[in-house]
Amino acid sequence: MATETLADGMVQGGAAVGSCLGLDGSAIGMPQLCTDWMPNQIFWLLVALIAIYFFLSRIGLPRIGAVLAERQGTITNDLAAAEEMKLQAVAAERAYVEALERARADANKIVAEAKAEIQKDLDVALAKADAEISAKAAVSEARIADIRAGAVDAVTQVAKDTAKELVAALGGSPDARAVTAAVSARLKG
């Protein structure tokens, strides 16, 4: 403001330049109430408003409206796609769980079959082993019986011979048949 340097010492409202400015270049009263400037402001205000309206209504607002609509559409589409994918994921999970259960059932079946087979083999082997064991036991028992019989015969013989010798030693004439009968009777008793 070129006139500001004159400010000092000026008397307010001395000789007015127009009706709104003092000689010192400062305002008289409120510049807002200066009617000299109003046509200028109103004119430029209308120019500014029309310019803003033009830019907004022709370019800015339709553009933003379109962008917002497009974004809304994109979001809606994406949400729908996400929903679809979610359904797919759920289906896939269900298929997976089913497959898992089937596999588990198969595995159980296989385990049971294997167990049954093993049991069968085991039974056969056990039966065979039992048979062998009983056969061996029978043979052993027979031999034990033989041995026991042999022992009894030997004891009988020894007893008869000893009895005959004893009779002879005591001076009798041993009747072999009588001694044997006596010993046999004794062994039975």
Add this chain to the structure above:
Amino acid sequence: MAAETGLVFHPMDQFIVKPLFGDGPVMWYTPTNATLWMLLAVLCVVALFVLGTRGRAVIPTRLQSVAEVFYGFIYKMVEDVTGHDGVKYFPWIMTLFLFIFFSNMLALIPTAFAPTSHIAVTAVLGFGVFIAVTVIGFVKNGASFLGMFWMKEAPLFLRPVIAVIEVISYFVRPVSHSIRLAGNITAGHAVVKVFAAFAGIALIAPVSILAITAIYALEVLVAVIQAYVFTILTCVYLKDALHPAH
């Protein structure tokens, strides 16, 4: 606004309209500082809403998302207050809001000129809204628009009294509408200037500068709020015109 030695108070000088070029008289077509700051507001709008949205990006750039925030804010306001049939006036209301908003904000730049501090400007805005809304009211509703002033809910003997009060308040609307804006902006800027003058005295300069800072923060708030208030009142008046039955 006496000029004294030492302290120099010219808080109103910032509102003087002067030609941009030369010292001639201010004619209606003369490019003045008012012209400059109004056109800067226009440039801001263009930068934000034309250059900022150039990409038309679904994923917006920073500038575009700012423009979208403005759009969404005012659009929602218009839709909420006036209803669906008010949406076709949205570009006008957006124009008002953006002009006032950017004029207010640009005026906060030191040495700037505040177009919205001038009653000539705000009166054109306020009476423009008033005339537009009245015309819309009569065009949309015919004579039944006058039913707005005739309270059917009130007791019969009170209705004429209420009607007189309603008519007066209706005609006061543009006055309060425009003076509210100009008054707020003028007062804030003048107060900042007064504190700025005190900053010339070394002893109280720190206090003065603190005060300027505080008032400046308040003025930023006022700049936004007054733009908002002007716009929402416009929406309310428009709603009255579109749906005169309360």
